[in-house]
Amino acid sequence: MIEVRGLGVSLGGRPVLREVGVTVAAGSWLAVIGPNGAGKSTLLKAMIGLLPHEGSVLVGGGEVRRMKPRERARLIAYAPQNPVLPADMTVADYAILGRTPYIPYLARESAHDREVTRSVLSRLDLTEFSERPLGHLSGGERQRVVLARALTQQAPVLLLDEPTTALDLGHQQQVLELVDRLRLDDTLTVVTTLHDLSLAGQYADTLLLLSQGHAAASGPPQNVLTKPLLTRHFDAHVQVTPDDYGRPVIHLIRPGE
Amino acid sequence: MRRTWWAVGVAVLVLLGCMTAGLLVGAAGLAPGSVLSALLDRLPFVSLDSGLLPVEQGVLFELRVPRVLLAALVGGLLAIAGAGYQGVFRNPLADPYLLGAAAGAGLTVTLVIVVVGDSGVVPVAAFVGAVGGVFLAYALGSSAGRGGGTATLVLAGVAVTSFLTAIQTFVQQLKVEELQRVYSWILGDVGGGWPQLLMIAPYALVSVMVMLAHGRLLDVLAVGDDEATSLGLRARRVRFFVLLAASLATASAVAVSGLIAFVGIVVPHVVRRLAGWSYRIVLPLSLLGGAAFLVVADLVARTVLAPAELPIGVVTAFVGAPFFVLVLRLTKRVDA
Ligand SMILES: Nc1ncnc2c1ncn2[C@@H]1O[C@H](COP(=O)(O)OP(=O)(O)OP(=O)(O)O)[C@@H](O)[C@H]1O
Numbered sequence: 001m002i003e004v005r006g007l008g009v010s011l012g013g014r015p016v017l018r019e020v021g022v023t024v025a026a027g028s029w030l031a032v033i034g035p036n037g038a039g040k041s042t043l044l045k046a047m048i049g050l051l052p053h054e055g056s057v058l059v060g061g062g063e064v065r066r067m068k069p070r071e072r073a074r075l076i077a078y079a080p081q082n083p084v085l086p087a088d089m090t091v092a093d094y095a096i097l098g099r100t101p102y103i104p105y106l107a108r109e110s111a112h113d114r115e116v117t118r119s120v121l122s123r124l125d126l127t128e129f130s131e132r133p134l135g136h137l138s139g140g141e142r143q144r145v146v147l148a149r150a151l152t153q154q155a156p157v158l159l160l161d162e163p164t165t166a167l168d169l170g171h172q173q174q175v176l177e178l179v180d181r182l183r184l185d186d187t188l189t190v191v192t193t194l195h196d197l198s199l200a201g202q203y204a205d206t207l208l209l210l211s212q213g214h215a216a217a218s219g220p221p222q223n224v225l226t227k228p229l230l231t232r233h234f235d236a237h238v239q240v241t242p243d244d245y246g247r248p249v250i251h252l253i254r255p256g257e
Numbered sequence: 258m259r260r261t262w263w264a265v266g267v268a269v270l271v272l273l274g275c276m277t278a279g280l281l282v283g284a285a286g287l288a289p290g291s292v293l294s295a296l297l298d299r300l301p302f303v304s305l306d307s308g309l310l311p312v313e314q315g316v317l318f319e320l321r322v323p324r325v326l327l328a329a330l331v332g333g334l335l336a337i338a339g340a341g342y343q344g345v346f347r348n349p350l351a352d353p354y355l356l357g358a359a360a361g362a363g364l365t366v367t368l369v370i371v372v373v374g375d376s377g378v379v380p381v382a383a384f385v386g387a388v389g390g391v392f393l394a395y396a397l398g399s400s401a402g403r404g405g406g407t408a409t410l411v412l413a414g415v416a417v418t419s420f421l422t423a424i425q426t427f428v429q430q431l432k433v434e435e436l437q438r439v440y441s442w443i444l445g446d447v448g449g450g451w452p453q454l455l456m457i458a459p460y461a462l463v464s465v466m467v468m469l470a471h472g473r474l475l476d477v478l479a480v481g482d483d484e485a486t487s488l489g490l491r492a493r494r495v496r497f498f499v500l501l502a503a504s505l506a507t508a509s510a511v512a513v514s515g516l517i518a519f520v521g522i523v524v525p526h527v528v529r530r531l532a533g534w535s536y537r538i539v540l541p542l543s544l545l546g547g548a549a550f551l552v553v554a555d556l557v558a559r560t561v562l563a564p565a566e567l568p569i570g571v572v573t574a575f576v577g578a579p580f581f582v583l584v585l586r587l588t589k590r591v592d593a
């Protein structure tokens with residue numbers, strides 16, 4: 001579904017991504033991991049064609065850069081790491097923005113658009129918030145609202161930049177379970193960046209470890225979440241143990257213990 | 258949705274009320290009752306004897322009616338243009354003169370008054386100058402800024418404004434005896450009558466329609482260029498169309514009324530306080546509210562020192578500023 005080849009991105013005259021390549025099969029989940037500043041967010045932005053880049057990004061067989069914006073928006077939904085949330089806008093008005101690619105240039109939202117929005121909000125436990133202004137939400141509520149906007153887009157490819165950072169334990173699980181269920185029900189292809197490596201290992205089929213702008217490792221979780229790789233690229237003291245299902249779980253160890 | 262129609266309905270009523278007041282009151286001292294009958298007499302299927310003399314009819318239909326209509330049109334244009342600029346720049350401090358429209362018009366009008374000395378071409382000169390000023394700022398801003406960023410555009414507007422204003426001041430100094438005329442043009446006047454009203458009507462109509470049609474898209478733009486783009490919006494194109502329409506509206510208003518301050522920035526804010534953030538409602542209500550506001554300002558300008566007239570630009574600030582503060586206080590809330 002997604003095929004990235006020889007991707008290079010320069011920002012402010014500095015190369016941020018170099019020769020990154022990755023393939024994501026339709027209906028699978030790729031988690032992009034890596035230390036701060038490794039280029040994870042940049043990779044996602046390049047994937048929806050927001051950044052000028054070298055190499056190629058193919059989604060659904062087409063070159064993203066060449067797609068018409070509306071056509072591309074019906075194919076790929078994107079939730080940024082730091083979304084702009086106008087303080088006065090209500091949750092429902094914000095979520096329905098996801099319908100933009102389906103509304104003709106000078107037309108207005110249809111009843112169907114409102115219905116889709118309502119059902120997404122209820123799926124995310126946000127119905128009671130729908131008339132609240134965005135400025136009056138907690139960090140985690142905001143994050144769910146942004147996810148709601150991406151879901152109303154009903155695109156087969158979902159790019160989520162740090163979708164769980166501000167969520168409490170229960171909501172982290174709930175959101176990722178929801179994404180996973182959508183992925184299975186509607187065969188969505190999901191790409192997330194995730195800082196919680198254990199979660200990344202639990203949900204993703206494939207991990208891509210970015211480090212200083214290049215792909216340091218990629219593959220199934222047990223091949224990427226290894227003590228040597230994590231120690232080298234994150235500069236962290238960790239212990240990796242398999243859980244009951246063989247998925248790697250990462251523990252932070254205090255240096256010297 | 259229903260709320261929008263409701264609010265627009267209320268605003269239309271307020272505007273009609275203000276316009277009626279503007280028509281009834283004036284320096285000629287026509288009896289309000291007779292004015293009303295004379296106006297109603299013009300409606301189809303209505304026939305009333307107003308008792309007004311032909312001269313008084315002339316005052317009403319050749320002076321007062323076009324004056325009220327022109328005030329309404331100019332006020333509406335400036336306010337909706339201000340709202341449009343604020344949407345495009347995502348900046349509440351944007352006003353219709355931000356991109357050099359005022360400075361451009363100021364320069365060409367000064368040139369015409371000082372060099373040509375003919376007032377008949379002032380409206381055309383103002384229109385050309387306003388469009389030229391915005392064009393200059395836009396060309397400069399898009400060549401300097403990569404990716405069509407709005408910050409560069411605003412800075413280009415600031416640069417163009419100070420540059421053109423400097424030239425204008427210089428030209429003005431060449432012929433100090435014309436200072437008064439230049440100044441009184443700047444302070445504004447809506448007494449241009451039917452010819453000026455008809456002159457700008459087509460531009461006004463087109464620009465207002467274009468802006469009203471873009472309300473939803475300006476709402477999408479509120480989440481920032483990157484996200485709007487990821488939602489399938491051509492952010493630059495939307496911005497370009499709205500800027501074009503808002504600039505055309507501004508140029509039309511400036512052409513027939515001078516540089517009336519305050520309307521373009523305050524009216525959209527009052528509307529936002531009262532009716533919410535969405536441009537789908539801010540744009541139409543700014544149009545109606547700006548119209549009502551300027552009709553009232555003109556009424557005050559004509560009557561306070563009658564038979565002398567205050568410049569309308571002075572009144573807008575004088576009436577507008579306290580009114581604005583009042584609205585801010587009455588709708589007090591936590592700013593995010
Ligand atoms: N507009 C920009 N101009 C120049 N450099 C940039 C720009 N945006 C990001 N960078 C740099 O590019 C690098 C990668 O940034 P990116 O946001 O992709 O990191 P990230 O992996 O998402 O990090 P984090 O985990 O902190 O979110 C960083 O070093 C950052 O400083």
Ligand SMILES: [Mg+2]
Nearest residue numbers: 040041042081
């Ligand atoms: Mg990031």
